[in-house]
Amino acid sequence: MVSLTKAYYKPVMYVEFVLLFIVLPIVVYFLRHTVAPYLLLCLITILLWCLLSLVTDPRFKRFRLWNLEKLREFLPNVMKTFLLAAFVITLASWWFTPQWLFSLPLEQTLMWIALLFLYPVLSAWPQEVIFRTYLFHRYKHIFKSKNLRAWLSALSFALAHLMFANWIAVVGSFFAGLVFAYTYMHSRSTLLVTLEHSLWGCWLFTAGLGIHFDSGMLT
Numbered sequence: 001m002v003s004l005t006k007a008y009y010k011p012v013m014y015v016e017f018v019l020l021f022i023v024l025p026i027v028v029y030f031l032r033h034t035v036a037p038y039l040l041l042c043l044i045t046i047l048l049w050c051l052l053s054l055v056t057d058p059r060f061k062r063f064r065l066w067n068l069e070k071l072r073e074f075l076p077n078v079m080k081t082f083l084l085a086a087f088v089i090t091l092a093s094w095w096f097t098p099q100w101l102f103s104l105p106l107e108q109t110l111m112w113i114a115l116l117f118l119y120p121v122l123s124a125w126p127q128e129v130i131f132r133t134y135l136f137h138r139y140k141h142i143f144k145s146k147n148l149r150a151w152l153s154a155l156s157f158a159l160a161h162l163m164f165a166n167w168i169a170v171v172g173s174f175f176a177g178l179v180f181a182y183t184y185m186h187s188r189s190t191l192l193v194t195l196e197h198s199l200w201g202c203w204l205f206t207a208g209l210g211i212h213f214d215s216g217m218l219t
Helices: 002-030 032-055 068-096 103-107 109-138 146-160 167-187 190-207 209-213
Strands: none
Touching: 002 032, 002 146, 032 109, 068 167, 068 190, 068 209, 103 109, 103 190, 109 146, 109 167, 109 190, 146 167, 167 190, 167 209, 190 209
């Protein structure tokens, strides 16, 4: 029975990965107008499933959900990368969506302030648990290369943004996901990569490029 379980372990994990990180986002893309009002609920549901899987796995080191020692070590690099990203995001917003450039903080200040508080908790943290912490741990036995897992993390992160139905969201998410994946790969701190994601995401909406990542535009 043990050998049979081991024989089926890898195929089952491959199927699970494909279904969860490739098939599901593609299905959501085609159902995006129906799913959009329930996007947050879907995200939280997947988050809870991933968290439950992690904390009940004796092989998972729970301190990686925060890992304050590594956070302090890698925080300066994260801030330097963010400054470069903020410049690129601002330039891209000016080029592609000049009509939205800094419109959120200037015209909808209260909504912007609310976003700064809510985005890290309701968007950045769930996504980092799912696409970084869960993916890196859950599939390390079938994707043994950390670099491969980083690229798969970025690819799946990009696919998850297919639902916004524009190339800026998909391409931007791939490169951002690659940065976040390598931050997590080196630091093993969900809290740190959540902070990095929050900085990028909040600035994205501040600068105006966030219009391409707004599920409200689909309804």
